[in-house]
Amino acid sequence: MRLPALLASLITAAWCNHAAARTWRVAPGSGSLQQTIERAAERDTILIEGVIAEGTISIEKPLTLIGKPGAVIDGGEKGHVVLVKADDVTIRGLTVRGTLVSNLYDYAGIHVNEVHRPAIEGNTLDRCFFAIYLSGVQGARVIGNTVIGDDALEERMANGIHLWKCKDATIEGNRIEKHRDGIYFEFVTDSRIERNEARKCVRYGLHFMFSHRDAYTNNVFEENGAGVAVMFSHHITMTGNRFATNRGGSAYGLLLKEINDGEITRNEFTDNTTGIMVDGCNRIHVEHNLFRMNGWALRLYANATSCTFIGNTFSGNTFDMSTNGSLMLNRMEGNYWDRYTGYDLDRDGHGDVPHRPLGFFTMLVERMPHALVFSRSLFVSLLDRAEQVVPSLAPDALKDDRPLMRPPKPQA
Amino acid sequence: MLKVFKYTLIDLLRNRFVLSYAVLLLAIGQGLFLLEEDPMKAILSLVQVVMALVPLIALVFTVVYIYDTQEFTQLLAVQPMTRRSILLGQLLAMCVAMLVAQAFGLGLPLLVHAPGSASLLLSLSGSALSIIFVVLGALIATRLREKARGVGMALVVWLLFVLVHDALLLALLFTLSDYPIEPWIVPLAGLNPIDLARIIVMLEIDLAAMMGYSGAVYKNFFGSNMGMLVAALIMLLWALVPGWGAMRAFQRKDL
Numbered sequence: 001m002r003l004p005a006l007l008a009s010l011i012t013a014a015w016c017n018h019a020a021a022r023t024w025r026v027a028p029g030s031g032s033l034q035q036t037i038e039r040a041a042e043r044d045t046i047l048i049e050g051v052i053a054e055g056t057i058s059i060e061k062p063l064t065l066i067g068k069p070g071a072v073i074d075g076g077e078k079g080h081v082v083l084v085k086a087d088d089v090t091i092r093g094l095t096v097r098g099t100l101v102s103n104l105y106d107y108a109g110i111h112v113n114e115v116h117r118p119a120i121e122g123n124t125l126d127r128c129f130f131a132i133y134l135s136g137v138q139g140a141r142v143i144g145n146t147v148i149g150d151d152a153l154e155e156r157m158a159n160g161i162h163l164w165k166c167k168d169a170t171i172e173g174n175r176i177e178k179h180r181d182g183i184y185f186e187f188v189t190d191s192r193i194e195r196n197e198a199r200k201c202v203r204y205g206l207h208f209m210f211s212h213r214d215a216y217t218n219n220v221f222e223e224n225g226a227g228v229a230v231m232f233s234h235h236i237t238m239t240g241n242r243f244a245t246n247r248g249g250s251a252y253g254l255l256l257k258e259i260n261d262g263e264i265t266r267n268e269f270t271d272n273t274t275g276i277m278v279d280g281c282n283r284i285h286v287e288h289n290l291f292r293m294n295g296w297a298l299r300l301y302a303n304a305t306s307c308t309f310i311g312n313t314f315s316g317n318t319f320d321m322s323t324n325g326s327l328m329l330n331r332m333e334g335n336y337w338d339r340y341t342g343y344d345l346d347r348d349g350h351g352d353v354p355h356r357p358l359g360f361f362t363m364l365v366e367r368m369p370h371a372l373v374f375s376r377s378l379f380v381s382l383l384d385r386a387e388q389v390v391p392s393l394a395p396d397a398l399k400d401d402r403p404l405m406r407p408p409k410p411q412a
Numbered sequence: 413m414l415k416v417f418k419y420t421l422i423d424l425l426r427n428r429f430v431l432s433y434a435v436l437l438l439a440i441g442q443g444l445f446l447l448e449e450d451p452m453k454a455i456l457s458l459v460q461v462v463m464a465l466v467p468l469i470a471l472v473f474t475v476v477y478i479y480d481t482q483e484f485t486q487l488l489a490v491q492p493m494t495r496r497s498i499l500l501g502q503l504l505a506m507c508v509a510m511l512v513a514q515a516f517g518l519g520l521p522l523l524v525h526a527p528g529s530a531s532l533l534l535s536l537s538g539s540a541l542s543i544i545f546v547v548l549g550a551l552i553a554t555r556l557r558e559k560a561r562g563v564g565m566a567l568v569v570w571l572l573f574v575l576v577h578d579a580l581l582l583a584l585l586f587t588l589s590d591y592p593i594e595p596w597i598v599p600l601a602g603l604n605p606i607d608l609a610r611i612i613v614m615l616e617i618d619l620a621a622m623m624g625y626s627g628a629v630y631k632n633f634f635g636s637n638m639g640m641l642v643a644a645l646i647m648l649l650w651a652l653v654p655g656w657g658a659m660r661a662f663q664r665k666d667l
Contacts, residue, residue: 247623273624293452295621316453318621338453368585370594372621373601373630375614376456378464379578 023047033057033073048073048094058083067094067123074098079105081128084112090119097126101156108133108162112140120145130158131179140169149179149201157202159184163191171196181207182224189213196220204229204255205246208236216241227252227272234260244270252277253294259284269294275317278304287311288408295319302327302395310334313407314357318375321357321398322366328397332357336404341388344405355403358394360387416488416501424477424509433469433510437461437517444521451526455534456617462518462538463610467545468570470510474549475566477506479559486667499662503550503655510542530616537609544605544650545570551654554661577604598630605650608643 024040026033027049034054036046045064053074059065059082067073075081075098082096089112096109109128112118114136121143125131127150134140140163147160160179163169169191176182182198182205185191193216198205205221208214208230215237221228227246230236236259243253253272256262259281268290269275275294278284284307291297297317300307302325309332314320320337334350339359342351360383364371374380387393424430440461444454478485481502488498518538522531549566556562581600585593601607615622615634622631633639 247620249624249628251623271620273620292450293620295618295624316450316456318618364582368589369624370597370629371582371585372624373598373607373611374578374582375610375618375621376459376463377578377607377610378460379575379582381460382575 021045025049026052028052037061037063043088053098056080056083059086059089061086062088064090064092065094066090066092069093071095072097075100075109077101080107080109080111082110084110084115084118087116088118089115090121091123092119092121093123095124095126096128096131099129101129101153103156106130106133106158106162111135112137117141119143124148125160129153129156130162131160131176133159133162133164134166134169135164137163137166138168140166142169142171142174144173145175147174147176147179149177151178151200151202159207160198160201163188166191170194175199176201176205178202181205182221183207185209185211185214187211191215192217194218197222199223201225206230208233212236215239220244221246221253224251226250227254227274229255229257230259230262231255231257232259233262235262237263238265238267239263240266242268242270243272243275244268246272247295248273255279256281256284263287264289268292269297274299277301278307280304282306284308285310289313290315291320292316296322299323300328300330301325305329307331308333311404311408312336314338315407319359319362319365322362323358323395323398324366326395328395332398332400334402334404335400336407337400340403340405341385342403349405350402351405354399354401356388356391356394356399358398359384360393363393413493413497413501413504416493416498417505420481420502420505421508423481424505425512427477427509429473429476430509430513433473434513434517437465437514438520440465441518441521445525452530452617455522455526455530458518458522459534459610459613459617462534462541463606464574466514466538467541467573467606470542470545471549471552471566471570472563473510474506474546475553475562476559478502478550478553479562482667489667495663496659499550499554499659503547503658506546506550507543510546511539514538514542530613533613533616537613540647540651541605541609544647544654547651547655547658551658551661554658554665573604573606577607598633602643602646605647608646612640612643 023045024036025047026036032054033052034057037059042061047066048071049068051072053076055076055078072095073081077098077100079100081099099109100107108130109125110120110132112134117139119141120132123145125147131147132142149157157180159181160176162184165187167189171193172195174196176198177200179201180203182201184207186209188211191214195218197220199222201224203225205224206228209232211233213235218240220242222244224246246253251273253269253275255277257279262284264286266288270292273295275291275297277299279301280303282305287310289312291314293316296319297314298321300323302323307330311334313336315338337355340351340355342353344351361380444457448454519535552565553562
């Protein structure tokens with residue numbers, strides 16, 4: 001008696017599920033997208049073709065929106081383009097454009113507000129104001145999107161991928177260009193940023209504020225106005241990223257401000273005005289990074305404490321290091337410095353005399369920036385040599401006692 | 413003049429000193445590129461070579477060569493030709509010899525290992541320095557009668573350009589650091605052809621640092637066409653004025 005009833009209810013449930021997974025099609029001329037969304041049941045799929053221009057599209061139930069090749073949602077500059085207000089929404093393969101540019105409101109191409117597990121995958125965000133904006137979202141997946149901003153906006157440009165008060169987000173394989181900040185994190189915890197490329201952003205390629213326990217790995221940050229900034233955060237892991245060609249008076253490959261317990265390993269810093277700027281950080285561990293052809297490879301302020309620099313390679317930089325005071329509470333050991341002129345009699349791979357990375361010329365330029373014209377002149381190299389032998393200007397504690405004789409092998 | 417040029421050049425190209433200079437440059441250039449994995453770093457080391465060695469060799473070689481060929485010059489002077497064409501022919505031949513040696517010793521490794529704007533600028537400024545210091549050498553050799561004094565003077569002149577000028581400027585920068593002397597530093601450094609050449613090459617190589625707060629000023633000036641024109645003009649003056657002096661001395665000289 002009970003078994004048939006159970007069976008019947010199971011079948012009914014299965015049938016209902018089947019009915020729920022219905023697929024709708026929307027194309028220009030065959031129904032409106034907004035009406036289809038309202039008619040669709042939870043967990044339905046909507047296939048989109050052609051150009052949809054209906055103003056703001058609002059999604060208030062769990063749905064999957066899939067764009068066929070060439071599918072465009074054009075917001076017509078009326079506000080947000082796609083507004084997600086339900087859990088478990090997936091948006092895939094769409095081109096989104098036509099956000100309203102505003103000085104009062106943060107209008108976005110895809111705006112996701114106070115929900116769980118949205119997935120935004122393989123979309124193209126074409127000249128949006130904010131492109132992808134997540135606020136109060138948990139478990140977001142933003143994967144493989146192409147986000148190109150509009151540099152005609154100039155000072156009114158906004159962020160590419162913007163996260164505010166989020167948790168457990170995955171930002172992976174996106175390409176971001178010509179926005180204010182490429183990726184912006186504020187109050188975002190326990191999240192991953194992997195294999196993204198941020199180029200030509202007018203401010204930072206990646207901007208972190210008050211975001212803890214996050215990891216960013218194997219990303220590329222090139223030609224951004226001011227590089228990458230990580231501020232007021234703790235337990236950030238930065239691995240295998242490439243910071244290149246971030247040039248300008250206040251441009252940094254990586255700017256660290258008030259960071260505690262960070263890990264910076266196996267990154268590459270090439271051709272930046274400043275490779276890493278360390279300001280007021282504690283217990284940062286910097287290991288096996290490559291600093292190549294930067295203006296200043298490492299600017300370590302005297303207010304940084306208990307930071308360790310191990311096994312890094314400094315090669316072809318105009319200046320390997322600089323600091324702004326005489327206090328040095330950090331440890332440097334076993335780095336490779338191409339300027340090292342010592343010897344290794346016991347052949348253990350480490351030089352027998354310490355290396356002092358702060359040369360006379362570095363201190364001179366720190367005091368008198370215009371002395372930069374003497375860069376690499378014979379006289380200045382002689383003075384640098386003298387400073388190595390008889391240190392007088394640089395902080396005494398700032399030295400590498402076991403400099404490597406050869407650059408460490410690149411780590412996989 | 414062309415005959416003098418031709419025979420001096422033939423003599424120079426057989427000269428062991430010129431040959432060994434070319435081989436030395438090639439050894440340094442090639443060696444640096446083989447030693448350093450990063451071609452940019454080899455260029456950095458080559459900059460120091462070019463800015464110190466090239467002027468020294470050009471200067472000393474010219475002085476020694478002019479003294480050593482004094483008898484040949486006397487022989488030429490009794491021929492029906494002007495002194496002007498004798499000296500011009502000789503100077504031209506020496507410049508060409510130095511440039512050929514440099515093209516072979518520096519240009520070749522640069523072209524093979526690191527073709528690019530930095531290499532081009534380095535070769536160009538090296539060539540300019542060669543010409544300038546050959547002319548300066550001629551000025552010294554025509555003004556001073558004794559070879560020993562001439563060589564000594566050449567070394568003093570080299571030291572002045574390569575070390576003393578920078579030292580004085582730095583001292584000036586230190587002592588007058590309370591005054592706004594910054595705008596004067598680049599023009600003063602630019603008066604020295606070696607410094608000028610170095611700054612132009614550095615703007616390409618140390619570009620990342622130069623884009624910083626103070627360097628941007630230089631970048632704006634030397635990076636512009638106007639700046640390059642001014643730099644070329646200063647270089648030209650450094651070749652023409654001592655050349656004119658050497659010519660005057662040679663024409664009035666009792667050979």
